[in-house]
Structure formats: structure tokens, C-alpha cells
Amino acid sequence: MTLTSCYRLVRRLALLSAAAALLFALPQSPLMVHAQSAVQAAPVQGASPPPAQSPQATAAPSIDPQQPKSLTAKAIDKVKQVARSASNIFNRVPCLPPKGVAKKSFISLPHVASKLADGKPVIIVAFGSSSTQGWGSTAPEFTYPNRLAAQLRRQYSAAQISVINAGVGGEDAPEMTKRLQSAVIDQHPDLVIWQVGTNAVLRNLDPSETAKLVDDGVAKMQAAGSDVVLVDLQYSPRVIERPESASKMIKALDRIAELHHVGIFPRFEVMRDWHERQDIPISDFVISDGLHMNDWGYACFAQLLGDDIIRSVGAVKIGVNAPADVPHYRQM
Structure with a gap:
């Protein structure tokens, strides 16, 4: 099917x-x-229409004042x-969460939860490169930041939620850190979703140097009062043809997330699960350039990320700092 x-x-x-x-x-x-x-x-099809009724007969029943x-x-x-x-x-698109992948606690989002609980506006910055900007999507509304914004606004209909798309194609940590202040910190976000690392692999950048820049960037975001979620590489032909470099980058981002107690959305494992365990052809979620996701890929990515955020916020609201039922899809 x-x-x-x-x-x-x-x-x-x-x-x-x-x-x-x-x-x-x-x-x-x-x-x-x-x-x-x-x-x-x-009326039943083919039957005579009922006689016209007076306005009094067709008025909606009133609610008993008592x-x-x-x-x-x-x-x-x-x-x-x-x-x-x-x-x-x-x-929602027909998109299953990963199966057969180990689950760990997803970090909570105290700043976002506090704002939502108090009815205050929430600002989210989606920071990254082309897959944040939306290359491969057929319209702006199908980019992952816009999909995520729509999902969160449906969930928190009384809240004023802004999702700023700060993705610039072709960039990685060296370029992103140069605009970190203006594109992210100056926006005073409650949450930063930082997609990073793919272009570093494609450009053969030193994973350790990239890790230092990301580590410093996460520290600055936290110091500015933002919750942080890192998003790692995409599972696509141009990335998986560099398995050693991709593996080093993913492990480096994992270590940074653990060190700073921030969230990480393991996009690589999620997309690999689509293909290897859910038997979805790569061409069904990656466009012909062998790198960027299509509309369905962005929609499922945003949907699963949004589900994680919603569960995390719900757990924080009831006083749980690290909800155990929120998936962090990483193999043991």
C-alpha cells in the first residue's frame, strides 16, 4: 500500500x-x-420531503436556566x-514512531512548560541549515518548522506560539556560530531546536572541531535562558555513504546533549527505522538529490518531534523533570 x-x-x-x-x-x-x-x-433518499416546519419548531433547544x-x-x-x-x-500524516529501537528519557523543557502553564507567549527558534530552511519541500507550509508550529498551536490553542525559521542552506557549526547571537539569542527564545552536523560530514570537517563549536553554542543558549534540543544527521544516501564520519558526528552530538542535559532528536535513527524496519523506500522520504527530505519526510519528522515536545511539556507541568515515557530513540 x-x-x-x-x-x-x-x-x-x-x-x-x-x-x-x-x-x-x-x-x-x-x-x-x-x-x-x-x-x-x-430524509431517506427517494422519499418525499418532510413538510415545512415553522421557525418555532426548528429552533435549537434552549438550555434549562436551572x-x-x-x-x-x-x-x-x-x-x-x-x-x-x-x-x-x-x-497528521500516516507516520509510525520508530519500532525496535531502545528508549531512554527525553530531557524536559522547563522554560517552555512554564510559559505554557502561565499562558505566556512561547518563542521557538529552529536553527540549522538547508533541512531547517526547507529544501526539498514543495511549499513553505510544508517545512518542518511550519509543520511543528501548526501541531503545537493545535495542541495549545490558547497559547501564542511563534516558531522562527533560522535555517540557512549550506551552513554548519562554523557559520552558524557566527550568527548565533543575532539569529538565536537576540530573539529571546524559550526553545532552540538546533539541527547541525550533516554539512560537516559532507564537507569532511573534523568532528572534534565541530563538537567544540556546538558545545560552546549550547552553553550560550542555556546561559540565555533557552531550552535546547539538538537534531542530528539525516539518514540519506549522501550521508550514509560516509559511515565512519557520520558515526563520529552522531556520537559527538550525543555526548554534548548528555553533558549539558539537553534534548536530542536522533533523526538519523528515526529515518533509518523508516527504511530498515518499516520497509519504506528511501525515495519515499528523500528527494532525488539523495540528501533532503520531501514533504512527507518533513511532516513525519516534525510530527514525531512535536509529540516528544508535547509529552515533555506535559511531564514538566505535573512536576516530572525527566519523563521516562518520552522516547529518545537511540540504539543501545
């Missing part, structure tokens, strides 16, 4: 699920009574929750 057919199937199932949820979520509420009446009154306000509020909240769930389903 192709990804397109899977996506169509997911959308059909989501539509049916959302309709059923909206119909049966509030069995005792006036909204449910009105919905049941509408279903019962729906009914407790808390019950009405709960009913409205339930409808909003179901609608939001349906929206999330419609906007």
Missing part, C-alpha cells in the same frame, strides 16, 4: 471516528438531544476536545 493510499485511509477513518465521537460524547447534553433529533429527521453552569461548561469543553482531536487526526 502506498503512502498516499494509507493517508486517504487514515483520513476516512478519522472522519468516521470524529463524527462518532461528536455524536456520542455527550449523551445527556442538549447538544446530543439536538443531534439525535436531526438524525431521526434526516441547569448548573458547570455542566454546560463541561459539555462545551468536551465538544472542543473532540473537535481538536479530529483536527489533529486530519493534520
Whole structure:
């Protein structure tokens, strides 16, 4: 089954699920009574149309003024929750999380969680090179930062969330650190998602030198009050043809994340899982240049990253600093 057919199937199932949820979520509420009446009154194909009714007969049932306000509020909240769930389903691609890969704790995001809990605006900077900028996507809305922004805004509908795309194609740590102050720190972000290392491998840069620059950059971001998540290399033909260099870079980024207690999204292992364990052809998520992701690849990447962020924030909100149920997909 192709990804397109899977996506169509997911959308059909989501539509049916959302309709059923909206119909049966509030069995005792006036909204449910009105919905049941509408279903019962729906004309059967080929039957004579029902006689016209007066405005009084078709008016929506009023809510009993003696009914407790808390019950009405709960009913409205339930409808909003179901609608939001349906929206999330419609906007997700058919994308499975990695399977068969060891899980460890994903670092928590205290600054982001605190802002969301207090209802304050949240600023996220997506810092990186071409795969952050969005090379390979067919439209700006399909880049990973924009996909991530849409997902987080659906999840936290009352929050003002800004995601700044600070990706510049062709760069790696040497160029990025030169614009770290203006592109990142001066934006006063609550979270920085730093995608780094791929171009260093392609340019045969010394992994240890790259690691020093990334280490210094992460320290500066933390000193400025930002949560940090590193994103490592993409699993694509032009990268995997340099296995030794790629392995050294991934291990260096892992060490930096562990040293600074920051998050890391192991994009290399996630993408490898798509191909090796989920049997998805590389050409289904990497474009013809053998390096950059396509729309589906960016969507799944953003989706899994967003899921991690949401779980991490939820854990921090209830007082858990390092949630054990949030995946950090790294092989043992």
C-alpha cells in the first residue's frame, strides 16, 4: 500500500471516528438531544420531503436556566476536545514512531512548560541549515518548522506560539556560530531546536572541531535562558555513504546533549527505522538529490518531534523533570 493510499485511509477513518465521537460524547447534553433529533429527521433518499416546519419548531433547544453552569461548561469543553482531536487526526500524516529501537528519557523543557502553564507567549527558534530552511519541500507550509508550529498551536490553542525559521542552506557549526547571537539569542527564545552536523560530514570537517563549536553554542543558549534540543544527521544516501564520519558526528552530538542535559532528536535513527524496519523506500522520504527530505519526510519528522515536545511539556507541568515515557530513540 502506498503512502498516499494509507493517508486517504487514515483520513476516512478519522472522519468516521470524529463524527462518532461528536455524536456520542455527550449523551445527556442538549447538544446530543439536538443531534439525535436531526438524525431521526434526516430524509431517506427517494422519499418525499418532510413538510415545512415553522421557525418555532426548528429552533435549537434552549438550555434549562436551572441547569448548573458547570455542566454546560463541561459539555462545551468536551465538544472542543473532540473537535481538536479530529483536527489533529486530519493534520497528521500516516507516520509510525520508530519500532525496535531502545528508549531512554527525553530531557524536559522547563522554560517552555512554564510559559505554557502561565499562558505566556512561547518563542521557538529552529536553527540549522538547508533541512531547517526547507529544501526539498514543495511549499513553505510544508517545512518542518511550519509543520511543528501548526501541531503545537493545535495542541495549545490558547497559547501564542511563534516558531522562527533560522535555517540557512549550506551552513554548519562554523557559520552558524557566527550568527548565533543575532539569529538565536537576540530573539529571546524559550526553545532552540538546533539541527547541525550533516554539512560537516559532507564537507569532511573534523568532528572534534565541530563538537567544540556546538558545545560552546549550547552553553550560550542555556546561559540565555533557552531550552535546547539538538537534531542530528539525516539518514540519506549522501550521508550514509560516509559511515565512519557520520558515526563520529552522531556520537559527538550525543555526548554534548548528555553533558549539558539537553534534548536530542536522533533523526538519523528515526529515518533509518523508516527504511530498515518499516520497509519504506528511501525515495519515499528523500528527494532525488539523495540528501533532503520531501514533504512527507518533513511532516513525519516534525510530527514525531512535536509529540516528544508535547509529552515533555506535559511531564514538566505535573512536576516530572525527566519523563521516562518520552522516547529518545537511540540504539543501545
